[in-house]
Amino acid sequence: MSIRLYTPATGLPDLEVKIAYGIARIGLEAFGEKKGEIFSIEDLGGHYEIEFFVDESEFDTLEKTINLVLKKVFSSFHVQRMTPGVTSKSQNNVTVYAGEEYSLNIYQKAFHRWANKSGENICKHAGSPIRNIIALSSATSYHNSRDFIDLQSYKTSKASYLQRSTDRKNICKTCGMLSLLGIWFATFVMNFGENKEVMIIPVPEGKIMSSDLRRIFSIQHLVRRDRISGKAPERVLPLLFFSRLPSSANVLEKFNLLITVLERAGGQGYRVDGFYTVPTSNYIEFINSSPFNIAIVDTMIRRMSAENVTLTSLLHLNSAVHYKNKKSASLFARQYVLETSSEGKVNLLYPETAKYFLRRVFMVKEEILNSTAVKSFAKTLGYFVWNKNYQNYSFADGIRNARTEKEMSEILQRLMREAKLRYDQESKEEQKGEGMQAERPHIPSAKDLEELNRLMKDSFEEVKAALYLLAFSYESHKKIYVGEDTNA
Numbered sequence: 001m002s003i004r005l006y007t008p009a010t011g012l013p014d015l016e017v018k019i020a021y022g023i024a025r026i027g028l029e030a031f032g033e034k035k036g037e038i039f040s041i042e043d044l045g046g047h048y049e050i051e052f053f054v055d056e057s058e059f060d061t062l063e064k065t066i067n068l069v070l071k072k073v074f075s076s077f078h079v080q081r082m083t084p085g086v087t088s089k090s091q092n093n094v095t096v097y098a099g100e101e102y103s104l105n106i107y108q109k110a111f112h113r114w115a116n117k118s119g120e121n122i123c124k125h126a127g128s129p130i131r132n133i134i135a136l137s138s139a140t141s142y143h144n145s146r147d148f149i150d151l152q153s154y155k156t157s158k159a160s161y162l163q164r165s166t167d168r169k170n171i172c173k174t175c176g177m178l179s180l181l182g183i184w185f186a187t188f189v190m191n192f193g194e195n196k197e198v199m200i201i202p203v204p205e206g207k208i209m210s211s212d213l214r215r216i217f218s219i220q221h222l223v224r225r226d227r228i229s230g231k232a233p234e235r236v237l238p239l240l241f242f243s244r245l246p247s248s249a250n251v252l253e254k255f256n257l258l259i260t261v262l263e264r265a266g267g268q269g270y271r272v273d274g275f276y277t278v279p280t281s282n283y284i285e286f287i288n289s290s291p292f293n294i295a296i297v298d299t300m301i302r303r304m305s306a307e308n309v310t311l312t313s314l315l316h317l318n319s320a321v322h323y324k325n326k327k328s329a330s331l332f333a334r335q336y337v338l339e340t341s342s343e344g345k346v347n348l349l350y351p352e353t354a355k356y357f358l359r360r361v362f363m364v365k366e367e368i369l370n371s372t373a374v375k376s377f378a379k380t381l382g383y384f385v386w387n388k389n390y391q392n393y394s395f396a397d398g399i400r401n402a403r404t405e406k407e408m409s410e411i412l413q414r415l416m417r418e419a420k421l422r423y424d425q426e427s428k429e430e431q432k433g434e435g436m437q438a439e440r441p442h443i444p445s446a447k448d449l450e451e452l453n454r455l456m457k458d459s460f461e462e463v464k465a466a467l468y469l470l471a472f473s474y475e476s477h478k479k480i481y482v483g484e485d486t487n488a
Protein backbone atom coordinates (compact mmCIF):
# COMPACT_ATOMS: atom_id res chain seq x y z
CA MET A 1 0.00 0.00 0.00
CA SER A 2 1.60 3.18 -1.11
CA ILE A 3 1.21 6.26 -3.26
CA ARG A 4 3.45 6.51 -6.29
CA LEU A 5 4.00 9.77 -8.13
CA TYR A 6 6.11 10.41 -11.24
CA THR A 7 7.96 13.44 -12.52
CA PRO A 8 6.94 14.37 -16.06
CA ALA A 9 9.94 13.19 -18.13
CA THR A 10 10.66 16.50 -19.79
CA GLY A 11 14.16 15.46 -20.83
CA LEU A 12 15.61 18.26 -18.71
CA PRO A 13 17.64 16.55 -15.97
CA ASP A 14 17.74 19.49 -13.56
CA LEU A 15 14.02 20.27 -13.86
CA GLU A 16 13.08 16.63 -13.19
CA VAL A 17 15.08 16.35 -9.99
CA LYS A 18 13.86 19.71 -8.67
CA ILE A 19 10.23 18.68 -9.22
CA ALA A 20 10.94 15.38 -7.43
CA TYR A 21 12.36 17.29 -4.43
CA GLY A 22 9.38 19.65 -4.47
CA ILE A 23 6.98 16.70 -4.30
CA ALA A 24 9.14 15.07 -1.60
CA ARG A 25 8.99 18.24 0.48
CA ILE A 26 5.19 18.22 0.32
CA GLY A 27 5.34 14.63 1.62
CA LEU A 28 7.63 15.62 4.49
CA GLU A 29 5.26 18.41 5.49
CA ALA A 30 2.27 16.05 5.27
CA PHE A 31 3.67 12.92 6.94
CA GLY A 32 6.79 14.19 8.73
CA GLU A 33 5.44 13.09 12.11
CA LYS A 34 5.36 9.44 11.08
CA LYS A 35 8.09 7.13 12.32
CA GLY A 36 10.67 5.67 9.97
CA GLU A 37 11.11 6.33 6.27
CA ILE A 38 8.33 8.31 4.61
CA PHE A 39 9.27 8.00 0.97
CA SER A 40 11.86 6.89 -1.54
CA ILE A 41 12.94 8.59 -4.75
CA GLU A 42 14.13 6.38 -7.58
CA ASP A 43 15.73 7.37 -10.86
CA LEU A 44 13.82 5.66 -13.66
CA GLY A 45 16.28 6.89 -16.29
CA GLY A 46 15.76 10.61 -16.69
CA HIS A 47 12.62 10.89 -14.58
CA TYR A 48 11.77 9.90 -11.02
CA GLU A 49 9.31 7.83 -9.07
CA ILE A 50 8.46 9.16 -5.62
CA GLU A 51 6.86 6.46 -3.49
CA PHE A 52 5.13 7.48 -0.25
CA PHE A 53 4.80 4.64 2.25
CA VAL A 54 1.24 5.53 3.26
CA ASP A 55 -2.21 4.24 2.50
CA GLU A 56 -3.72 5.43 -0.80
CA SER A 57 -6.51 7.08 1.17
CA GLU A 58 -3.96 9.59 2.44
CA PHE A 59 -3.71 11.22 -0.98
CA ASP A 60 -6.15 13.87 0.28
CA THR A 61 -3.65 14.86 2.96
CA LEU A 62 -1.07 15.46 0.23
CA GLU A 63 -3.59 17.54 -1.74
CA LYS A 64 -4.31 19.76 1.25
CA THR A 65 -0.64 20.10 2.04
CA ILE A 66 0.50 21.16 -1.43
CA ASN A 67 -1.89 24.12 -1.34
CA LEU A 68 -0.87 25.10 2.19
CA VAL A 69 2.85 24.85 1.50
CA LEU A 70 2.89 26.63 -1.85
CA LYS A 71 0.82 29.50 -0.43
CA LYS A 72 2.98 29.76 2.66
CA VAL A 73 6.30 29.79 0.79
CA PHE A 74 5.48 31.62 -2.44
CA SER A 75 2.79 34.21 -1.83
CA SER A 76 5.39 36.95 -1.33
CA PHE A 77 8.46 37.54 -3.50
CA HIS A 78 11.00 36.73 -0.79
CA VAL A 79 12.08 33.25 -1.90
CA GLN A 80 11.89 34.19 -5.56
CA ARG A 81 14.29 37.10 -4.99
CA MET A 82 16.74 34.82 -3.19
CA THR A 83 16.74 32.28 -6.01
CA PRO A 84 19.36 32.59 -8.74
CA GLY A 85 17.83 32.67 -12.18
CA VAL A 86 14.62 34.44 -11.13
CA THR A 87 14.58 38.03 -12.38
CA SER A 88 12.26 40.78 -11.18
CA LYS A 89 10.36 40.23 -14.42
CA SER A 90 9.99 36.47 -14.09
CA GLN A 91 9.14 36.43 -10.38
CA ASN A 92 5.51 37.24 -11.26
CA ASN A 93 5.28 33.91 -13.10
CA VAL A 94 6.33 31.91 -10.07
CA THR A 95 4.18 33.44 -7.36
CA VAL A 96 1.05 31.91 -5.86
CA TYR A 97 -1.98 34.16 -6.16
CA ALA A 98 -5.21 34.09 -4.17
CA GLY A 99 -7.74 31.64 -5.55
CA GLU A 100 -5.19 29.39 -7.22
CA GLU A 101 -5.55 25.67 -6.52
CA TYR A 102 -2.83 23.09 -7.00
CA SER A 103 -3.05 19.31 -7.27
CA LEU A 104 -0.61 16.41 -7.31
CA ASN A 105 -3.06 14.44 -9.43
CA ILE A 106 -1.09 15.17 -12.58
CA TYR A 107 1.88 13.17 -11.23
CA GLN A 108 -0.05 9.94 -10.69
CA LYS A 109 0.54 8.70 -14.20
CA ALA A 110 3.94 7.61 -15.50
CA PHE A 111 4.35 9.00 -18.98
CA HIS A 112 5.35 6.74 -21.79
CA ARG A 113 5.17 9.29 -24.54
CA TRP A 114 8.50 11.06 -24.80
CA ALA A 115 8.08 13.42 -27.75
CA ASN A 116 6.14 16.62 -27.39
CA LYS A 117 3.30 17.69 -29.62
CA SER A 118 3.85 21.17 -30.90
CA GLY A 119 2.39 23.85 -28.70
CA GLU A 120 1.96 21.74 -25.57
CA ASN A 121 3.80 22.24 -22.29
CA ILE A 122 7.04 20.26 -22.17
CA CYS A 123 5.77 18.55 -19.01
CA LYS A 124 2.73 17.47 -21.10
CA HIS A 125 0.38 18.66 -18.34
CA ALA A 126 -2.60 20.64 -19.51
CA GLY A 127 -2.39 23.26 -16.72
CA SER A 128 -1.93 26.94 -17.44
CA PRO A 129 1.51 27.45 -18.97
CA ILE A 130 4.36 29.56 -17.67
CA ARG A 131 7.46 30.17 -19.65
CA ASN A 132 10.29 28.09 -18.26
CA ILE A 133 12.78 30.34 -16.52
CA ILE A 134 16.47 29.74 -16.14
CA ALA A 135 16.16 28.99 -12.41
CA LEU A 136 13.90 26.01 -13.00
CA SER A 137 15.90 24.45 -15.76
CA SER A 138 19.21 25.82 -16.90
CA ALA A 139 19.45 23.03 -19.46
CA THR A 140 17.05 24.86 -21.78
CA SER A 141 18.98 28.06 -21.62
CA TYR A 142 22.54 27.01 -22.14
CA HIS A 143 23.69 29.21 -24.93
CA ASN A 144 27.39 29.40 -24.61
CA SER A 145 28.11 29.42 -28.33
CA ARG A 146 31.49 27.74 -27.93
CA ASP A 147 29.76 24.52 -27.12
CA PHE A 148 27.14 24.68 -29.87
CA ILE A 149 24.49 23.55 -27.47
CA ASP A 150 20.93 24.69 -27.98
CA LEU A 151 21.75 26.41 -31.25
CA GLN A 152 19.67 26.07 -34.36
CA SER A 153 20.80 26.68 -37.88
CA TYR A 154 18.69 28.95 -40.02
CA LYS A 155 18.85 29.51 -43.77
CA THR A 156 17.84 32.55 -45.69
CA SER A 157 18.23 33.09 -49.41
CA LYS A 158 21.47 34.96 -48.71
CA ALA A 159 23.17 33.04 -45.92
CA SER A 160 22.89 30.32 -43.33
CA TYR A 161 23.54 31.12 -39.69
CA LEU A 162 23.35 29.72 -36.20
CA GLN A 163 21.14 31.27 -33.59
CA ARG A 164 19.94 30.49 -30.13
CA SER A 165 16.85 28.37 -30.26
CA THR A 166 13.66 30.34 -29.76
CA ASP A 167 11.52 27.43 -28.62
CA ARG A 168 9.30 28.75 -25.90
CA LYS A 169 9.51 25.64 -23.74
CA ASN A 170 6.52 26.26 -21.53
CA ILE A 171 5.82 24.20 -18.43
CA CYS A 172 2.65 24.07 -16.34
CA LYS A 173 2.57 26.29 -13.28
CA THR A 174 2.35 23.35 -10.85
CA CYS A 175 5.64 21.97 -12.20
CA GLY A 176 7.11 25.47 -11.99
CA MET A 177 6.15 25.98 -8.34
CA LEU A 178 7.23 22.50 -7.23
CA SER A 179 10.55 22.97 -8.99
CA LEU A 180 11.09 26.25 -7.14
CA LEU A 181 10.19 24.50 -3.88
CA GLY A 182 12.78 21.83 -4.70
CA ILE A 183 15.42 24.50 -5.23
CA TRP A 184 14.57 26.22 -1.99
CA PHE A 185 14.81 23.09 0.14
CA ALA A 186 17.37 20.84 -1.46
CA THR A 187 19.92 22.74 -3.53
CA PHE A 188 23.04 24.57 -2.41
CA VAL A 189 23.36 28.17 -3.53
CA MET A 190 26.59 30.14 -3.33
CA ASN A 191 27.85 33.45 -4.66
CA PHE A 192 30.72 33.26 -7.09
CA GLY A 193 32.78 36.38 -7.80
CA GLU A 194 30.96 39.66 -8.32
CA ASN A 195 28.08 38.71 -10.57
CA LYS A 196 27.73 34.95 -10.65
CA GLU A 197 25.77 32.47 -8.59
CA VAL A 198 26.31 28.74 -8.29
CA MET A 199 23.43 26.31 -7.85
CA ILE A 200 24.53 22.84 -6.76
CA ILE A 201 21.83 20.21 -7.20
CA PRO A 202 22.33 16.78 -5.63
CA VAL A 203 21.07 14.23 -8.18
CA PRO A 204 20.26 10.76 -6.72
CA GLU A 205 22.23 7.82 -8.00
CA GLY A 206 19.78 4.96 -7.97
CA LYS A 207 17.37 5.05 -5.03
CA ILE A 208 17.42 7.39 -2.03
CA MET A 209 15.25 7.47 1.08
CA SER A 210 13.52 10.29 2.93
CA SER A 211 16.22 10.23 5.64
CA ASP A 212 18.88 10.99 3.00
CA LEU A 213 16.94 13.98 1.79
CA ARG A 214 16.27 15.17 5.33
CA ARG A 215 20.03 15.29 5.88
CA ILE A 216 20.44 17.40 2.74
CA PHE A 217 17.69 19.73 3.97
CA SER A 218 19.55 20.09 7.24
CA ILE A 219 22.92 21.07 5.75
CA GLN A 220 21.95 23.03 2.68
CA HIS A 221 21.59 26.33 4.54
CA LEU A 222 25.18 26.11 5.80
CA VAL A 223 26.73 27.39 2.61
CA ARG A 224 23.83 29.56 1.49
CA ARG A 225 25.25 32.71 0.01
CA ASP A 226 28.85 31.96 0.93
CA ARG A 227 31.07 33.80 -1.52
CA ILE A 228 33.65 32.04 -3.64
CA SER A 229 36.39 34.20 -5.15
CA GLY A 230 35.77 34.96 -8.80
CA LYS A 231 39.40 33.96 -9.41
CA ALA A 232 38.58 30.32 -8.71
CA PRO A 233 38.39 28.27 -11.92
CA GLU A 234 34.88 26.85 -12.44
CA ARG A 235 36.23 23.31 -12.48
CA VAL A 236 37.31 23.49 -8.83
CA LEU A 237 33.88 24.52 -7.49
CA PRO A 238 33.06 21.01 -6.15
CA LEU A 239 36.34 20.93 -4.20
CA LEU A 240 35.70 24.37 -2.66
CA PHE A 241 32.10 23.39 -1.96
CA PHE A 242 33.05 20.22 -0.07
CA SER A 243 35.77 21.99 1.90
CA ARG A 244 33.02 24.11 3.47
CA LEU A 245 30.65 21.34 4.48
CA PRO A 246 30.70 19.43 7.78
CA SER A 247 31.61 15.73 7.82
CA SER A 248 27.89 14.86 7.82
CA ALA A 249 28.03 15.84 4.16
CA ASN A 250 29.03 12.27 3.36
CA VAL A 251 25.32 11.70 2.71
CA LEU A 252 26.18 13.28 -0.66
CA GLU A 253 27.99 10.06 -1.58
CA LYS A 254 24.62 8.77 -2.78
CA PHE A 255 24.33 11.65 -5.23
CA ASN A 256 26.05 13.21 -8.20
CA LEU A 257 26.27 16.96 -8.20
CA LEU A 258 24.77 18.93 -11.05
CA ILE A 259 26.51 22.27 -11.00
CA THR A 260 25.04 25.31 -12.68
CA VAL A 261 26.82 28.64 -12.84
CA LEU A 262 24.51 31.54 -13.62
CA GLU A 263 25.82 34.94 -14.56
CA ARG A 264 23.91 38.18 -14.26
CA ALA A 265 25.06 39.90 -17.38
CA GLY A 266 25.07 43.65 -16.84
CA GLY A 267 22.48 43.50 -14.05
CA GLN A 268 19.87 42.32 -16.55
CA GLY A 269 18.74 38.76 -17.07
CA TYR A 270 20.71 35.64 -16.34
CA ARG A 271 22.78 33.54 -18.65
CA VAL A 272 24.18 30.09 -18.04
CA ASP A 273 27.94 30.14 -17.68
CA GLY A 274 28.51 26.50 -16.72
CA PHE A 275 26.46 23.32 -16.51
CA TYR A 276 28.07 20.01 -15.60
CA THR A 277 27.78 16.90 -13.45
CA VAL A 278 30.39 15.43 -11.08
CA PRO A 279 30.46 12.28 -8.97
CA THR A 280 31.13 13.00 -5.31
CA SER A 281 32.91 10.03 -3.72
CA ASN A 282 36.52 11.03 -4.44
CA TYR A 283 35.96 14.55 -3.10
CA ILE A 284 34.32 13.21 0.05
CA GLU A 285 37.15 10.72 0.60
CA PHE A 286 39.73 13.53 0.35
CA ILE A 287 37.87 15.90 2.65
CA ASN A 288 37.00 13.27 5.26
CA SER A 289 40.37 11.55 5.43
CA SER A 290 42.09 14.38 7.32
CA PRO A 291 41.28 17.86 8.64
CA PHE A 292 44.67 18.88 7.24
CA ASN A 293 43.29 18.39 3.73
CA ILE A 294 40.63 21.01 4.42
CA ALA A 295 43.28 23.29 5.91
CA ILE A 296 45.26 23.04 2.67
CA VAL A 297 42.23 24.11 0.63
CA ASP A 298 41.59 26.96 3.09
CA THR A 299 45.17 28.16 2.71
CA MET A 300 44.73 28.35 -1.05
CA ILE A 301 41.35 30.08 -0.75
CA ARG A 302 42.88 32.73 1.54
CA ARG A 303 45.82 33.29 -0.77
CA MET A 304 43.50 33.54 -3.78
CA SER A 305 41.25 36.11 -2.09
CA ALA A 306 44.06 38.15 -0.54
CA GLU A 307 46.01 38.52 -3.76
CA ASN A 308 43.13 38.23 -6.19
CA VAL A 309 45.01 35.72 -8.31
CA THR A 310 44.11 32.38 -9.84
CA LEU A 311 46.17 29.54 -8.32
CA THR A 312 47.15 26.78 -10.72
CA SER A 313 47.82 24.59 -7.67
CA LEU A 314 44.03 24.48 -7.18
CA LEU A 315 43.55 23.01 -10.66
CA HIS A 316 46.24 20.41 -10.01
CA LEU A 317 44.71 19.56 -6.65
CA ASN A 318 41.29 19.19 -8.21
CA SER A 319 42.43 16.68 -10.80
CA ALA A 320 44.60 14.85 -8.29
CA VAL A 321 41.56 14.42 -6.03
CA HIS A 322 38.84 13.96 -8.63
CA TYR A 323 40.66 11.81 -11.21
CA LYS A 324 43.35 10.43 -8.85
CA ASN A 325 45.83 11.61 -11.43
CA LYS A 326 49.44 10.94 -10.35
CA LYS A 327 51.06 13.63 -12.43
CA SER A 328 48.63 16.22 -11.06
CA ALA A 329 49.37 15.15 -7.49
CA SER A 330 53.11 15.74 -8.01
CA LEU A 331 52.57 19.05 -9.78
CA PHE A 332 50.17 20.11 -7.04
CA ALA A 333 52.79 19.58 -4.32
CA ARG A 334 55.36 21.68 -6.16
CA GLN A 335 52.94 24.41 -7.20
CA TYR A 336 51.30 24.62 -3.77
CA VAL A 337 54.69 25.35 -2.18
CA LEU A 338 55.47 27.97 -4.83
CA GLU A 339 52.09 29.69 -4.70
CA THR A 340 51.47 29.77 -0.96
CA SER A 341 54.97 30.66 0.25
CA SER A 342 55.78 34.25 1.04
CA GLU A 343 58.96 36.31 0.94
CA GLY A 344 60.07 35.29 4.40
CA LYS A 345 58.60 31.83 4.79
CA VAL A 346 58.40 28.72 2.67
CA ASN A 347 55.05 27.03 3.16
CA LEU A 348 55.05 23.24 2.82
CA LEU A 349 52.35 20.58 2.56
CA TYR A 350 51.07 18.92 5.71
CA PRO A 351 52.59 15.41 5.88
CA GLU A 352 49.05 13.98 6.25
CA THR A 353 48.10 15.41 2.85
CA ALA A 354 51.29 14.16 1.21
CA LYS A 355 50.60 10.71 2.66
CA TYR A 356 46.97 10.83 1.50
CA PHE A 357 48.16 11.16 -2.10
CA LEU A 358 50.88 8.56 -1.63
CA ARG A 359 48.39 6.03 -0.29
CA ARG A 360 45.31 6.79 -2.38
CA VAL A 361 46.73 7.99 -5.68
CA PHE A 362 50.17 6.36 -5.91
CA MET A 363 49.16 3.23 -3.97
CA VAL A 364 52.41 3.32 -1.98
CA LYS A 365 52.85 0.49 0.54
CA GLU A 366 53.16 1.30 4.25
CA GLU A 367 56.61 -0.31 4.26
CA ILE A 368 57.84 2.50 2.02
CA LEU A 369 56.02 5.24 3.92
CA ASN A 370 57.54 4.05 7.20
CA SER A 371 61.03 3.41 5.86
CA THR A 372 63.77 5.38 7.63
CA ALA A 373 65.78 5.38 4.41
CA VAL A 374 62.95 7.05 2.47
CA LYS A 375 62.41 9.63 5.22
CA SER A 376 66.13 10.27 5.41
CA PHE A 377 66.51 10.99 1.69
CA ALA A 378 63.28 13.01 1.65
CA LYS A 379 64.78 15.25 4.35
CA THR A 380 67.90 15.89 2.31
CA LEU A 381 65.84 16.50 -0.80
CA GLY A 382 63.50 18.78 1.14
CA TYR A 383 66.41 20.92 2.32
CA PHE A 384 66.71 22.24 -1.23
CA VAL A 385 63.00 23.04 -1.25
CA TRP A 386 62.53 24.83 2.08
CA ASN A 387 65.93 26.41 2.61
CA LYS A 388 65.58 29.83 1.00
CA ASN A 389 69.33 30.31 0.58
CA TYR A 390 69.95 27.07 -1.28
CA GLN A 391 66.57 26.53 -2.86
CA ASN A 392 67.02 24.34 -5.90
CA TYR A 393 64.12 22.34 -7.31
CA SER A 394 66.30 20.58 -9.88
CA PHE A 395 66.96 17.65 -7.54
CA ALA A 396 63.27 17.08 -6.81
CA ASP A 397 62.30 17.58 -10.45
CA GLY A 398 65.06 15.20 -11.53
CA ILE A 399 63.68 12.52 -9.23
CA ARG A 400 60.13 13.08 -10.45
CA ASN A 401 61.27 12.68 -14.06
CA ALA A 402 63.79 9.85 -13.60
CA ARG A 403 62.86 6.86 -15.73
CA THR A 404 65.48 4.30 -14.77
CA GLU A 405 67.31 3.32 -11.62
CA LYS A 406 70.51 4.50 -13.29
CA GLU A 407 69.12 8.00 -13.81
CA MET A 408 67.88 7.95 -10.26
CA SER A 409 71.20 6.94 -8.76
CA GLU A 410 72.99 9.72 -10.68
CA ILE A 411 70.62 12.30 -9.23
CA LEU A 412 70.98 10.87 -5.73
CA GLN A 413 74.79 11.06 -6.02
CA ARG A 414 74.58 14.70 -7.11
CA LEU A 415 72.20 15.39 -4.25
CA MET A 416 74.58 13.82 -1.71
CA ARG A 417 77.58 15.76 -3.04
CA GLU A 418 75.72 19.05 -2.88
CA ALA A 419 74.35 18.28 0.59
CA LYS A 420 77.84 17.52 1.95
CA LEU A 421 79.15 20.73 0.44
CA ARG A 422 76.38 22.74 2.12
CA TYR A 423 76.89 20.89 5.36
CA ASP A 424 80.59 21.87 5.49
CA GLN A 425 79.87 25.43 4.43
CA GLU A 426 77.16 25.92 7.05
CA SER A 427 79.41 24.42 9.71
CA LYS A 428 82.15 26.93 8.86
CA GLU A 429 79.70 29.84 8.98
CA GLU A 430 78.58 28.74 12.38
CA GLN A 431 82.16 28.50 13.69
CA LYS A 432 82.75 32.06 12.49
CA GLY A 433 79.64 32.95 14.46
CA GLU A 434 78.29 35.02 11.59
CA GLY A 435 74.68 35.76 10.74
CA MET A 436 71.73 33.54 11.58
CA GLN A 437 71.89 30.14 13.13
CA ALA A 438 73.28 27.76 10.56
CA GLU A 439 70.94 25.23 8.99
CA ARG A 440 72.81 22.17 7.91
CA PRO A 441 71.25 19.61 5.61
CA HIS A 442 70.64 16.12 6.83
CA ILE A 443 73.09 13.59 5.39
CA PRO A 444 71.72 10.08 4.76
CA SER A 445 73.89 7.21 5.93
CA ALA A 446 75.43 4.47 3.78
CA LYS A 447 72.86 2.11 5.28
CA ASP A 448 70.03 4.43 4.14
CA LEU A 449 71.36 4.33 0.60
CA GLU A 450 71.58 0.55 0.66
CA GLU A 451 68.01 0.28 1.92
CA LEU A 452 66.70 2.79 -0.62
CA ASN A 453 68.30 0.80 -3.46
CA ARG A 454 66.69 -2.37 -2.16
CA LEU A 455 63.21 -0.75 -2.06
CA MET A 456 63.66 0.70 -5.53
CA LYS A 457 64.28 -2.76 -7.02
CA ASP A 458 60.63 -3.70 -6.45
CA SER A 459 58.87 -0.36 -6.20
CA PHE A 460 60.71 2.20 -8.29
CA GLU A 461 57.73 4.47 -9.03
CA GLU A 462 56.43 4.33 -5.46
CA VAL A 463 59.80 5.27 -3.95
CA LYS A 464 60.14 8.15 -6.41
CA ALA A 465 56.69 9.46 -5.50
CA ALA A 466 57.36 9.14 -1.78
CA LEU A 467 60.68 11.01 -1.94
CA TYR A 468 59.13 13.76 -4.03
CA LEU A 469 55.93 14.38 -2.07
CA LEU A 470 57.56 14.06 1.34
CA ALA A 471 60.26 16.54 0.29
CA PHE A 472 57.55 19.11 -0.39
CA SER A 473 55.92 18.46 2.99
CA TYR A 474 56.84 19.35 6.58
CA GLU A 475 57.97 15.74 6.96
CA SER A 476 61.23 16.89 5.36
CA HIS A 477 61.47 19.85 7.71
CA LYS A 478 61.32 18.02 11.01
CA LYS A 479 64.19 18.72 13.39
CA ILE A 480 67.35 17.27 11.98
CA TYR A 481 69.59 15.49 14.42
CA VAL A 482 73.13 14.96 13.30
CA GLY A 483 75.09 12.20 15.01
CA GLU A 484 78.46 13.90 15.41
CA ASP A 485 77.67 17.49 16.21
CA THR A 486 81.06 18.97 17.17
CA ASN A 487 79.61 22.38 17.94
CA ALA A 488 77.15 21.22 20.55
Ligand SMILES: [Zn+2]
Pocket residue numbers: 008121123124125171172173174175176
Ligand atom coordinates in the same frame (compact mmCIF):
# COMPACT_ATOMS: atom_id res chain seq x y z
ZN1 LIG B 1 3.62 20.20 -15.44
